[in-house]
Amino acid sequence: MSVKSISAKLFAKIVNAQIQKWAKNPVEAQEKVLKNLIETAKNTQFGKDHNFQQIKNAQDFLKNIPVRDYEDLKPYIDQVVEGKENILWPGKPLYFAKTSGTTSGAKYIPLTKESMPSHINGARNAILSYIAETGKADFVDGKMIFLQGSPEMKTTNGIKTGRLSGIVAHYVPSYLQKNRLPSWETNKIEDWEEKVDAIIEETLPENMTVISGIPSWVQMYFERIQEKTDKKIGEVFPNFNLFIYGGVNFEPYRNKFEELIGRKIPSIELFPASEGFFAFQDSQYEKGMLLRLNAGIFYEFIKADDFFEENPRRFTIGEVEKSINYVMIISTNAGLWGYNVGDTVMFTSLKPYRVIVSGRIKHFTSAFGEHVIxxxxxxxxxxxxxxxxxxxxxxxxxxxxxxxxxxxxxxxxxxxxxxxxxxxxxxxxxxxxxxxxxxxxxxxxxxxxxxxxxxxxxxxxxxxxxxxxxxxxxxxxxxxxxxxxxxxxxxxxxxx
The missing domain is CATH 3.30.300 (GMP Synthetase; Chain A, domain 3)
Incomplete structure (x- = not known):
């Protein structure tokens, strides 16, 4: 066992103990987050407009902060994009994560000094939880690939702007840099098919142990390797033993992956978004992902069946129930307030609070009143x-x-x-x-x-x-x- 894997096990034990502490006190963790959010942002333009000085608890907050989506919050975000300070959060953001919108064109999601650690530590803690639970850490000695967007950024009124995955790439810790693929130059390639071919050339000779990305695009990577080598992925990369994914449900892809790889492989599910890193799979034996209740995000939940009513009830973490389809509403230390991310979730466990992503509130089929998700x-x-x-x-x-x-x-x-x-x-x-x-x-x-x-x-x-x-x-x-x-x-x- 290498020094790196021994160190990873020790670090995993420490971080897992920290996770268990807040996971066992969920309501207290969320009250602490909300208090810090209100106190920090009370003198911003948004805080003044919404009486933050008068807010004492979650119920006050819900009364003063309406639920908004990006289009509703856009008048404030536009001011931030213009370079104005102290609008949604003190000062200016460190970055904008630029995403494609549906009705508003490009969306500029602010990332602040306070919110960046959440984006960085979410995936790290998922891996450390896996190590703490299974005792497996040998994969840290091999190469790890993360299929992601380009790390190149532009500037919007003095604020660096790019894709979230590209921004996070700038924060890969030094002890992982030698293990991480693809190379910086390959990651900058914009054309996806050209990029996949370049990644294959870089990874084929390597000892790949961890592969991460959205399942559909990792599948393309696997299929092209198989076409090139006429071998199963498990033969090409015999030490590949951990798949990390997020963004979509893996289950519809699982059979195809096992056929391409030639064997079953452990996996870790993540729930990241430009607006925040919400949850990660903390156990190989329990269903769902652990909701991160201490990471600068205050959560509310609205029953999806009631969401389009005039004043649907908003539930805080201590009020939710299992197996109900909820629309997730967030307020964050990046300055998003009462924000409808658009995702729907169901709780699979309340001790601790684990969720699955059940869909999108805008992605459903209900032309006949069936509301299929x-x-x-x-x-x-x-x-x-x-x-x-x-x-x-x-x-x-x-x-x-x-x-x-x-x-x-x-x-x-x-x-x-x-x-x-x-x-x-x-x-x-x-x-x-x-x-x-x-x-x-x-x-x-x-x-x-x-x-x-x-x-x-x-x-x-x-x-x-x-x-x-x-x-x-x-x-x-x-x-x-x-x-x-x-x-x-x-x-x-x-x-x-």
Missing amino acids: AKEVEHAMQEVSIALNIQINEFTVAPQTNPQQGLPYHEWFIEFEKTPENLNTFAEQLDLAMQNQNSYYEDLIEGNILRRLVINPIPKGGFKNYMKSIGKLGGQNKLPRLSNDRKIASALEKLK
Whole structure:
């Protein structure tokens, strides 16, 4: 055992003890965070506009701070982008994480001196929790790859601006720099397919032990290695023994990964976003990710079923329940207040508080009142593909409200590794699985409001071509599992 792995185990023990301390006192941890946020920002423009001086507790805070999304908060953010100080948080941000918006064009998410440690330490603590629980630390001696955006940044009124993953790349600790791939020059390549090819050239000769990235893009990396070497990934990298991912549910990809790798492999799930690093998988044996309650983020939760009502109830951490779909609202030490991230979560445990990401409040299918969410379609797909031993590369679902004939239906666009011989059987079982997942959908089928789902097979590479056509190939870009319109469906039909 190397000095580095011994040191990693000792450090993991220390950090794990710190994590357990706040995880066992969740309400106290959140009260402390809120108090610090209010006290620090009380003299900012936002703090003055929202009576921070008068806020004494969480209930005062909820009364004074409305729920907002980016567009609602934009008048304040625009002032920050213009270079003004003390608007949402004292001083100016260190960075802007630039992301693509839906209705507002580019989004500029502030990152401050206070918020950056959360982004940096989230992934670190996930790995240390894994070491503390399993005792496995040999992987720290090998090479680690993180598929991410370019670290190059531009300047917006004196503030460095770039992709979150590229910004965080500047903070990789010195003791990991020699282990980290790809190289700085390769990471700067903007064209994703060119970048993947360059990464393959750099990594093939190396002792890769940890690979991290969004599953769909890591899958592309694996497939190209297999094409080049005609070997399983586990043969190419015999010491590869930890996969770290975030952004999307891994389960729909798991079978394909195991086939590409040639064996099962431990994995760690992360829940990062430009707005904050919210949670990480702290156990290989418990479902869900540990919500980070001491990391400068105050959380609220609104039941997704009630979210579009005029004044839905807002729950704090001590009031939530398991297995309810909540919209997550955050207030942060980067100056986001009552901010709707857009993600929906479900709690799998309350001691400690663990969550799964169940979808996006804007990504659902409810053209007929069924309100199907990502968790439901992913669970149904996983159940049926395992039962029938069918590998799925990618899929998305959209409503067909105006078919040329017959009743409307849900249309599933699926890229199979190999199209099933009996597509009707697959469709029937998938529809039954969906009915078991969503009682509203079941009622619509039984009431002859909808007919059973229809599968539209997509040729291999079709989803990659779609993402490329809209300029979102690679990086942190993800294909929505669900739509409530035909925008993605129509684009996929044109590419066939």
